[in-house]
Amino acid sequence: MSAIDGLPPLREVIAAHGLQAKKQLxxxxxxxxxxxxxxxxxxxDLSHCDVLEVGPGPGGLTRGLLAEGARRVLAIEKDARCLPALAEIAEAYPGRLEVIxxxxxxxxxxxxxxxPIRIAANLPYNVGTELLVRWLTPPSWPPFWQSLTLMFQREVADRIVAKPGGKAYGRLAVLSQWRTDARIVLTLPPQAFVPAPxxxxxxxxxxxxxxPRFPxxxxxLSEIVAAGFNQRRKMLRASLRGIAPGIEDxxxxxxxxxxxxxxxxxxxxWCALARTVARARQNAAAT
Structure with missing residues (x-):
């Protein structure tokens, strides 16, 4: 598909605006x-939603979101080189795209x-995991967003949906699956991108x-999960020793x-342990 909205193909947009991808970004x-x-x-269905997009670059996904009917898109872009290309998209979709x-x-x-708000993004690789953890750990739940549709390196995606017992299972899986239903919906080969990862x-x-699935x-919970997986080769009685006195009990x-x-x-x-640790700390504080 060369165009979905009367705008030029993305290769032409990149060439016209000199938007060679930067590794440092x-x-x-x-x-x-x-x-x-x-x-x-x-x-x-995005027709009744505002959509947050991070790192739109030349606007390929931005155009997809708007063409698929998003009520409004907020695109946050760090690279000033991309702003003219995004401005052209905003002009083609009056009042529906704001770029910051x-x-x-x-x-x-x-x-x-x-x-209602949804988040959809081809996240920059260097900040993708940090953004996901922030979105999964707001001060209160439910969060401001209904859903996240995010692209990651495959190994990160595998860590999000991993089940106990494997090397991919870790803090990211616990944080993601404790509060969301998470699934991989699409896999893309390196040659789909420029430059190819x-x-x-x-x-x-x-x-x-x-x-959350469990109280x-x-x-x-974040504290004990981080401590446990930071030393994942150790038994929990050793990796969690600093969490609370009498960790074995x-x-x-x-x-x-x-x-x-x-x-x-x-x-x-993990949630049962978090509740047990919380009670132990409350009892210690009361004595």
């Missing part, structure tokens, strides 16, 4: 508008969006649950063998 441009349209459709130049890690999108990429769709204090109280390793523990058990 984590840029890999997806040029096939068939693929960007598929990603937009994976985000669901800046760092997505430092901008509050809620100042520019109206609910060394590995496959994948699009992950995460739908926010109304409530737990999110700060304590706390593990047993949560139904977890102290000799288990982090990758063997499912999300329900």
């Amino acid at each position: 984590g840029q890999n441009f997806l040029l096939d508008l068939n693929l960007t349209a598929r990603i937009a459709r994976a985000a669901g 130049q800046g760092d997505a890690l430092q901008i509050d999108p809620l100042a520019y969006l109206n609910p 060394k590995i496959d990429s994948a699009v992950v769709h995460l739908s926010a649950l109304p409530e 737990a204090d999110p700060r304590i 706390l593990l047993l109280g949560a139904g977890i063998p102290p000799t288990a390793r982090a990758e063997e523990i499912g999300i329900e058990a």
Whole structure:
């Protein structure tokens, strides 16, 4: 598909504006508008939603989101070189695209969006995981977004949807699956991008649950999961030693063998441990 909206093909846009991807910005441009349209459709019915897009680059996914009927798109782009190309898209879709130049890690999108809100992005590789963790760990739940439709390197996508027992299972899987339904919806080969990365990429769709799957204090859960997986080769009685006094008893109280390793523990058990640690800290504070 060379065009979906009367605008030039992306290769022509990149050539006209001198938009060679910059490695230091984590840029890999997806040029096939068939693929960007598929990603937009994976985000669901957007006709009644505002959509946040981070790192639009020359605007391939932006065009897909608008062509698929997004009510409005807020695109945050750090690279000033991309702004003229994005301005052309905004002109083709009057009143439906707002572009902000800046760092997505430092901008509050809620100042520019109206609910319901969904997030869809081909995230820059160098900030993708950090943004995901921020979106998964807001001060309160449910979050400001209904769903995330995000492209990552395939190995990161595998970590998001991983199940206990494998090397891919870790903190990212626990944080993602505790509060969302997460699934890989599309896999893309390196040659789909310019420049071509060394590995496959994948699009992950995460739908926010109304409530977490199991009760737990999110700060304590994040703390113990991080400690456990930071030393994943160690038994939990060793990797969690600094979490609270008597960690072996706390593990047993949560139904977890102290000799288990982090990758063997499912999300329900991690949450049970978080509740046990919370009670132990409350009791210690009361004495």
